[in-house]
Amino acid sequence: MSTATVAPTTSATVEFRSLRRQFGTTTALDGLDLTVEPGELLALLGPSGCGKTTALRILAGFETHDSGEVLVDGEDITRIPAHKRDAGMVFQSYSLFPHLTAADNVAFGLRMRGVAKAERRRRAQELLELVGLPQRAEHYPHQMSGGQQQRIALARALALQPRVLLLDEPLSALDAKVRLSLREEIRRLQQELGITTLFVTHDQEEALSMADRVAVLRAGRLEQCATPSELYSRPATAFVAEFVGTMSRIPCSRTADGQVEVLGRRHAVDGALPADGELHVLVRPENVELAPAADGPAQVIAASFLGAVTRLTVRLPDGTEIKSDLPTEAASALPLGTHATLTLPTRPVLVDRAPTA
Amino acid sequence: MAQLISRLRVWRGAVLLLAGLYFLIPMAASVWFSIDDANGISFDAYTGLLSAPGFTDSLVLTLELAAVTVVVLLLLLVPAMIAVRLGAPKLRPVLEVVCTLPLVVPPVALTAGLIGVLRWGPDYLMDTPFFQTFVFIQQPEFPLVLVIAYVLMALPLAYRALDSGLRAVDVRTLVEAARNCGASWPRAVVSVILPNLRGALLNASFLTLALVLGEFTTASILGFQPFAVWIYSVGNSQGQMSVAVSVLSLLITWVLLLLLAAAGRERRHKTTTAS
Structure with missing residues (x-):
């Protein structure tokens, strides 16, 4: 990836306050309290069903919560619809629009905002350079590898210069080698842009190697939130100790x-x-x-x-x-x-x- | 092994030949009948079609009915199917049963039911909008009642076509990705889901079109004269012309099918040559 000319985003503070979400008899979030600092990459780590994806989806506006608050820069975003939340997201499954080329995928958000075509093309090209795929601009998703598709998805998520970047296990569908290189690239890009990032993963190695801080969730509750080294060397609970390492x-x-x-x-x-x-x-x-x-x-x-x-x-x-x-x-x-x-x-x-x- | 493969090839060829003959012989016989004349070969049955009384009217009516049916059907089904997929996946089997139900209702039974409803209406209701609606949907110029019947009949076919299209697309993720990029719900569906359902929409439209072009029972019993009914009535007086029309309608259907296939191929070609 190159250090392209894309302007750094305005990073935001994200706060989950006493967030609760129940699906039938299953408690996905049981009073989650967590703050993500501006420009920080925070990994939400935990086993399946611990509520990490639910928290991310609530922040993105794809799920609702039963009680509690979600604040971005101090503003409660509960009533703001998903398409106005100013949060770019990369999904676990390949989510590129199959009928659009890589450049059109990246420019999709700009088109929704009514940006002129020439400007859209220019910005899309910049972002493709940022993720190291300028030569793939006219390729369709099915003509690209999984790693390339996720890079394009990342460029698309960054196109609107969101205040928060949400990564929902974006590397889980990739093979080990690609995963390793892409996680380094995501981290470098996040640091260059200084964007507040919430990264959901169940892979402890991924979380420890990428994040500024790691929040370990268990049954919808926060077990511990600390830097990777603190989490590893001074786990707060036996669960954290055994889950991490x-x-x-x-x-x-x-x-x-x-x-x-x-x-x-x-x-x-x-x-x-x-x-x-x-x-x-x-x-x-x-x-x-x-x-x-x-x-x-x-x-x-x-x-x-x-x-x-x-x-x-x-x-x-x-x-x-x-x-x-x-x-x-x-x-x-x-x-x-x-x-x-x-x-x-x-x-x-x-x-x-x-x-x- | 080689012997087995060559024997299999022979069998395959034989089955293909038999199937081909099964379809081609009646068609060839129809074409021959329509052009056979005491003095040799004549295309009078085809050239006389345009001037035949009722040909244009019935063909135009049928095409209009087909177009309206396709539009109504897609406007009803597509949003319903996407909404169920996104909002209430547990209702999918219910929707499937409801949409497949017309398959087990014979057109005659459906028409009998329609007649029963349309004939009901006591005199004191004559000046009410309710009664006038009944009259309005039975206008011979454009019988909306046929559209209602055709929508019901085409429901299972269109549902199957759209369902297979939707299965091939991760609707939820694509809509969420579109919304995350700033698209409202309707824009997400129009900009992202519908373009990826192009093949399914074309399939559903084509099947509906084919059904309306060939539908006879309901239109005939209700006393309207779209193309299929006109062919039948012409057949009673001008046998050669009615067969010529049948051959022509078969050709129209083929052309539509080829156009559909070509549209799909063009898209594949476009996407594969982009590299």
Whole structure:
């Protein structure tokens, strides 16, 4: 993509206040409170049915909410129809108009606004250059690849210089390689234009790599909204910890002084310690150290090569399986079947109730 | 394997030949009958058509009826089908049943029902708009009652054609994308959905046109004389001319079908050569 001459948009603040939406007996949004700052790319992340797409569609004007408010720059937009909301959207499915060329697709919004034909063509060409597809101007959607179609859709969404850009899983239908390059391009473009962007995804890697902040939703409620690094290193809840990245659960017991004892060592607890029930400590693979030891309690049962690191899975005598990321060279000293000692980080650990079977 | 393929080819050829003969022999016989003359070949039956009493009137009436039927049908069906698809997808089976229902009602039964309704009307209602409406829709110059009947008869055919067109388009996403680009509801439908339903709209129109061109029962029982009824009446007195008209109407239908196919092909060609 080139840095074209398209004028930067006026970015806006978006606020969801106590937003609720019920579909029959299903609660899609259960009092969502969230603010997107001007020029920020905020990813809405969560499993299917968590309400992330509903929130986006409410902001776009395609869904209504039962209660709460949606504010853009402090103005309640509830009563503004979708076609007047000043929000450009890229859809999950290919949404280009099949009967129009790429240039006509991009210029569609301008045509709806009554912009003169010559000006439309000029602006469409600029936007096509912005997304790196000027040579595709006269191509129809079916003559373009999925990645190209989504780029054109992005250009179309930006054509009216919206205050907010909405991305509804725009990369989910693309193959891995295209997805990777397009997400970098979307991010670069968003930063260049400084446009407030709400990005819905269920792919945690996508969210962490693209967003300024990530909001994790669960059952219509906000679990945590933080920067990617904070979300990863200091998850607020066990759900966030397990949804973002990989976690191993290790049984532990509580001590009288409010700590937990795991694998024979005491650990301070990060956050609140559940009052009752069986407990598990949650640890990330990169925080678990393994060292070869013939009498060690852990036995290597699986290894997956991930490039610079290799992820080993070890099993404890009680059957607990723990993942550990080691530099590939170090991992070669631990072939399948070998025993090892296992060390957890000394910093406070996240503790959760053991899931009921 | 090769033997099996060649045997299959022979069978395919035989079936094609038989099917071709089934259609072509009656047509060829009709053409031969219409031009056969005691003195050799004569095209009098065709040349005399234009001057035959009632030919132009009945043909024009039929084309007018067909045009109005197509317009009324599409104006009724297209918005209803799009609205159901977007707003109430659960009602789709209901709409489908309602639109397919006329298929199981024979034209004779439909016409009998229409006659029953049209004949009803006590004398004291004679000066009311209600009664005058009944009279108005039965004017011989342009019997609107036939349009009502034809709309009902063509409903299943047009529904099927439009439904298959709508299935090929992601109506919801396209409308939402259009609205997101600043198009109001009606503009989104007109600018985005209808152009992508072009083939389906042409199909529905053609099927309706073909039905109206050939419809005989209702028009005949209700006492009007569109083209099909005129052909029949001519057949009683001028057999050769009535067959000539039938051949001609078959040709008109073919031409319309070819135009439809050409329109579709032109669009495909346009989209594939754009690269």
